[in-house]
Amino acid sequence: xxxxxxxxxxxxxxxxxxxxxxxxxxxxxxxxxxxxxxxxxxxxxxxxxxxxxxxxxxxxxxxxxxxxxxxxxxxxxxxxxxxxxxxxxxxxxxxxxxxxxxxxxxxxxxxxxxxxxxxxxxxxxxxxxxxxxxxxxxxxxxxxxxxxxxxxxxxxxxxxxxxxxxxxxxxxxxxxxxxxxxxxxxxxxxxxxxxxxxxxxxxxxxxxxxxxxxxxxxxxxxxxxxxxxxxxxxxxxxxxxxxxxxxxxxxxxxxxxxxxxxxxxxxxxxxxxxxxxxxxxxxxxxxxxxxxxxxxxxxxxxxxxxxxxxxxxxxxxxxxxxxxxxxxxxxxxxxxxxxxxxxxxxxxxxxxxxxxxxxxxxxxxxxxxxxxxxxxxxxxxxxxxxxxxxxxxxxxxxxxxxxxxxxxxxxxxxxxxxxxxxxxxxxxxxxxxxxxxxxxxxxxxxxxxxxxxxxxxxxxxxxxx
Numbered sequence: 001x002x003x004x005x006x007x008x009x010x011x012x013x014x015x016x017x018x019x020x021x022x023x024x025x026x027x028x029x030x031x032x033x034x035x036x037x038x039x040x041x042x043x044x045x046x047x048x049x050x051x052x053x054x055x056x057x058x059x060x061x062x063x064x065x066x067x068x069x070x071x072x073x074x075x076x077x078x079x080x081x082x083x084x085x086x087x088x089x090x091x092x093x094x095x096x097x098x099x100x101x102x103x104x105x106x107x108x109x110x111x112x113x114x115x116x117x118x119x120x121x122x123x124x125x126x127x128x129x130x131x132x133x134x135x136x137x138x139x140x141x142x143x144x145x146x147x148x149x150x151x152x153x154x155x156x157x158x159x160x161x162x163x164x165x166x167x168x169x170x171x172x173x174x175x176x177x178x179x180x181x182x183x184x185x186x187x188x189x190x191x192x193x194x195x196x197x198x199x200x201x202x203x204x205x206x207x208x209x210x211x212x213x214x215x216x217x218x219x220x221x222x223x224x225x226x227x228x229x230x231x232x233x234x235x236x237x238x239x240x241x242x243x244x245x246x247x248x249x250x251x252x253x254x255x256x257x258x259x260x261x262x263x264x265x266x267x268x269x270x271x272x273x274x275x276x277x278x279x280x281x282x283x284x285x286x287x288x289x290x291x292x293x294x295x296x297x298x299x300x301x302x303x304x305x306x307x308x309x310x311x312x313x314x315x316x317x318x319x320x321x322x323x324x325x326x327x328x329x330x331x332x333x334x335x336x337x338x339x340x341x342x343x344x345x346x347x348x349x350x351x352x353x354x355x356x357x358x359x360x361x362x363x364x365x366x367x368x369x370x371x372x373x374x375x376x377x378x379x380x381x382x383x384x385x386x387x388x389x390x391x392x393x394x395x396x397x398x399x400x401x402x403x404x405x406x407x408x409x410x411x412x413x414x415x416x417x418x419x420x421x422x423x424x425x426x427x428x429x430x431x432x433x434x435x436x437x438x439x440x441x442x443x444x445x446x447x448x449x450x451x452x453x454x455x456x457x458x459x460x461x462x463x464x465x
Contacts, residue, residue, distance in 0.1 A: 023060045030063045031078045040083035054090050057111045061262040067123045089117045092128050096200030100143045101150040113202030113223050116261040119193045125174035131198035151201050151222040151239040186218045192234040208253035211345050214320045254342045255327050258285040272312050273352040279328050288340045296373040298338040302363040313351045318454045343369040346465045362412050366438045378438035388430045406437040414440045
């Protein structure tokens with residue numbers, strides 16, 4: 001996702017100079033030599049007001065979109081897609097616009113979730129007709145009366161045909177996933193979303209960074225007739241059943257974003273600071289409250305000197321051995337404010353380093369927000385120490401190397417903990433740990449990927465995140 005930032009910001013800088021009424025002209029101008037192809041599409045639909053609106057929707061938003069080919073080259077949609085491709089896409093989308101399951105779908109939702117020719121950063125697929133001809137006959141024969149029922153039929157068929165697994169080294173295309181019948185979560189979703197849209201089922205993709213474990217995750221979403229989104233996993237849970245799974249321990253997302261084809265009232269950050277992050281992508285729509293209720297607005301004061309006025313700040317959590325930005329907020333004076341966060345988690349706040357533009361510096365200590373929204377900051381007391389017993393909970397961990405570190409506020413980094421350790425039959429007794437420390441455990445297992453998690457001690461309980 002980081003690769004898209006420069007391209008996205010250039011598009012935003014250009015488009016932000018135009019009023020809403022000039023977005024179409026801005027897109028045509030940005031198309032450069034390909035402008036004539038886009039104008040062919042507009043002329044083709046001059047006599048059909050509804051399809052003309054659909055064409056305008058696609059073209060206005062094309063400057064936000066690009067893909068990567070198998071050589072990892074970035075290809076801008078606006079400058080490469082031909083009139084024939086866009087016209088066929090529009091025609092096929094309208095062929096499934098008023099089916100038994102979606103005939104009440106508002107036109108705006110049709111444009112956002114059925115009409116688009118792409119989902120993420122894949123090469124634009126040429127399979128829409130083939131996918132429609134393959135999957136639509138089954139729906140036409142069964143005639144489901146709702147989008148949810150239609151989506152479950154497609155999901156059941158997809159589930160029997162495709163498997164989660166390895167993907168090519170380059171960014172996968174829909175054609176490759178379809179041919180190999182396998183892919184990771186994002187690849188499987190590319191294909192399943194294209195299939196759903198090809199048969200007139202409004203669909204999109206949601207995304208999160210895991211909080212209590214490393215990595216990130218993508219899953220699908222179907223917009224039902226009543227306006228409710230129904231999350232699903234193409235290889236597992238059908239539409240409507242995934243949401244409950246996301247409330248289980250260690251798979252609760254702290255925030256959730258939805259990939260939109262067009263901006264959804266999102267803030268635009270082209271000139272606020274120089275820090276590059278995919279979170280500034282205006283096509284990412286924050287939808288955490290659809291999954292987790294209640295969420296909390298975090299308000300916390302800075303612990304380090306900051307300037308006056310307003311600044312962007314970044315709520316970070318520990319993921320893949322580093323503090324990773326999770327959510328963009330605003331600092332007013334010393335107060336940092338972040339909306340819609342799932343709490344009972346550990347965070348730290350950062351902002352762009354004025355002395356090193358484009359990099360971040362931390363402006364708070366790490367802190368824990370409990371399930372009631374109460375904030376506890378970790379400021380270790382090196383003059384008062386505690387002991388900690390870590391049991392061997394699993395046989396596989398008996399002979400592993402475990403290293404502890406604690407967050408050192410002056411260095412703003414984790415520092416190896418020099419402790420006295422007594423090895424007991426059923427675990428380790430660690431002594432000399434600074435009180436109120438945020439700690440990090442590194443576990444290396446032979447032949448397996450190591451892991452790092454942050455934790456703290458509350459009473460006699462280890463709280464791991």
